[in-house]
Amino acid sequence: MHYGIITFGSRGDVQPYIALAVELIQQGHSVSIVGNENFTDFVATYGIPFYPLPVDSQKILQSPEIAGILKSGNVITYLRALGKIIRKGQAAVLQKMVGDCKTFDVLIATPLTVAWVFSVAECLNKPWAIVQLTVPSVPTAAFPYLGLDFFNAPVYNRFTYRLMRWLFWKEHKKDIQEQRVLLNLPPLEKPLPEKIDEQQVLQLHAFSRFLLERPSDWPAGADITGFLDLKAAGQSSGTEHAIRQWLEQGTPPIYIGFGSFPVPDPSVFYGILEHLLNHTDERYIFCQGWSKPTELPQSSRIFEVKAIDHSWLFPQCKLAVVHGGIGTVGAGLRAKIPVVVVSVLGDQPIWGRFVKRKGWGTHLPFKKLTAQKLLHAIRAADQEAISTSVQQVGHMMEQENGAAVAVSKLEAYFKTPAQLSRMPTDV
Structure with missing residues (x-):
């Protein structure tokens, strides 16, 4: 068939x-x-x-019109603007x-x-x-x-x-x-x-x-x-030798990535990354995804990738900061690591609240994001009770x-x- x-x-x-x-x-x-x-x-x-x-969905999401809507976080406006573009x-x-x-x-x-x-x-x-x-x-x-x-x-x-x-x-x-x-x-x-x-x-x-x-x-x-x-399903992807070397040089990193949703406000977000580097000893992997390239803070404790196989990388991370798409949330749970959802719009806030309610991580809407709030969300997710809960659900999900x-x-x-x-x- x-x-x-x-x-x-x-x-x-x-x-x-x-x-x-x-x-x-x-x-x-x-x-x-x-x-x-x-x-x-x-x-x-x-x-x-x-x-x-x-239709090129990446160009649509990176267009100035959609970028401004993503920054506002208004899902109704986003869907209507997207529909208008597709309708043409x-x-x-x-x-x-x-x-x-x-x-x-x-x-x-x-x-x-x-x-x-x-x-x-x-x-x-x-x-x-x-x-x-x-x-x-x-x-x-x-x-x-x-x-x-x-x-x-x-x-x-x-x-x-x-x-x-x-x-x-x-x-x-x-x-x-x-x-x-x-x-x-x-x-x-x-x-x-x-x-x-x-x-x-x-x-x-x-x-x-x-x-x-x-x-x-x-x-x-x-x-x-x-x-x-x-x-x-029988397919896996590797990663470049440089990423493997970096991972081996220190403690498990915190993953940060918004996947196919461009970072809504790059100037704010990259300033937040610099704050995290200055106020923690953690290492970070930033996945660019569909965000437009920009200069990250200079530090040996941050590694940028264009795209990455989550099923390979997440088990090597301490926790994951993601936009809240259900596929990425599921990858974090299967990897048995806490998830911090920084939701933009769509169903992302729903899954963010769901993750928080289940005790698998924390949730923070992007439009309310500040360096202090993200740092608090990461520290709140990096707790023994949440780690234990994520380990339990991850083990069960492995059987599926x-x-x-x-x-x-x-x-x-x-x-x-x-x-x-x-x-x-x-x-």
């Missing part, structure tokens, strides 16, 4: 699906990935066919996506491509499923939507999901209906989440069950698999193989009569 994985966004929105693709290939399937064009070289290193969409090229993206997906037997949507794939699958009469990495949106009475977890009561919990679904449809209805016009499809008469429920689309949540247990009132098509760890579980569930789902009836006759 030929799986087409359609993803979009940052490296954290691509790397886990490479792990899924590798596992699918090991189980005898063909797999291709469709994604934004700036990941062409990255995906190619794993030997997986890649179909680039005419939506016709070309959809045309390319439809052309690419014609050759696939089944489609896999990711969090940022659900609306597109829903309509593309309908247009091409292809079965599809969702594999998502972020906050669960499947309604339950067991816990509230994590962004609204002010208290826990069954009636309130279910209300939070209704509210979020209403907000989603209010914000995205116009775009989704315009997409359907471009694909010559009739407009949706019901909100997209309701249509997904009606189709009983498989929804896999690719994070650890030790973060959240699967609620007993979820429908049969919703499940939790464990993280899609690239190393667990999210990619293998996800593949097993996808195989079972796409073999069901309801799904087979929607597949091409030559499959």
Whole structure:
């Protein structure tokens, strides 16, 4: 069977699906990935066919318009500005996506491509499923939507999901209906989440069950698999000899990195790094990611890298200061080190509060960041109680193989009569 994985966004929105693709290939399937064009070289290193969409997410996030919004931390403004930019090229993206997906037997949507794939699958009469990495949106009475977890009561919990679904449809209805016009499809008469429920689309949540247990009132098509760890799926990346040498020259360092989110206010942040060097004896690794290059404080106790394999580096670190994307948080927990989440926007504050509540680290919004507050957050996370808690959850997470579980569930789902009836006759 030929799986087409359609993803979009940052490296954290691509790397886990490479792990899924590798596992699918090991189980005898063909797999291709469709994604934004700036990941062409990255995906190619794993030997997986890649179909680039005419969008460069790195350039978008590094644009002056988005940079200013990241500095403010306003998620609504960010999403609207991002949507406006993407909307300009939506016709070309959809045309390319439809052309690419014609050759696939089944489609896999990711969090940022659900609306597109829903309509593309309908247009091409292809079965599809969702594999998502972020906050669960499947309604339950067991816990509230994590962004609204002010208290826990069954009636309130279910209300939070209704509210979020209403907000989603209010914000995205116009775009989704315009997409359907471009694909010559009739407009949706019901909100997209309701249509997904009606189709009983498989929804896999690719994070650890030790973060959240699967609620007993979820429908049969919703499940939790464990993280899609690239190393667990059979791939690993090394690091340069210079980094190895530096690591061997002293105590385990503190990792600091914001991944694919550019540092919102470089002048403030690099001043904070200098403060940390002047007021602690710690060593630091700074991962530049998609932040624009700039001159770091000069010190033998700081080492800068462009990108790094977290599964290799984190076990050699004392703790990790990260932006709070769930993939990076999961990498820290699997490495059994405390996590300090300095959240920018999106689901990052949600996971930051979650980490703090679980006793696995601390949380500090970037817009409130100062040198003293970051130093306090690091020292608060570097405590024996937190270290013990992280060790416990890390050991439990080691027993999971999210990619293998996800593949097993996808195989079972796409073999069901309801799904087979929607597949091409030559499959």
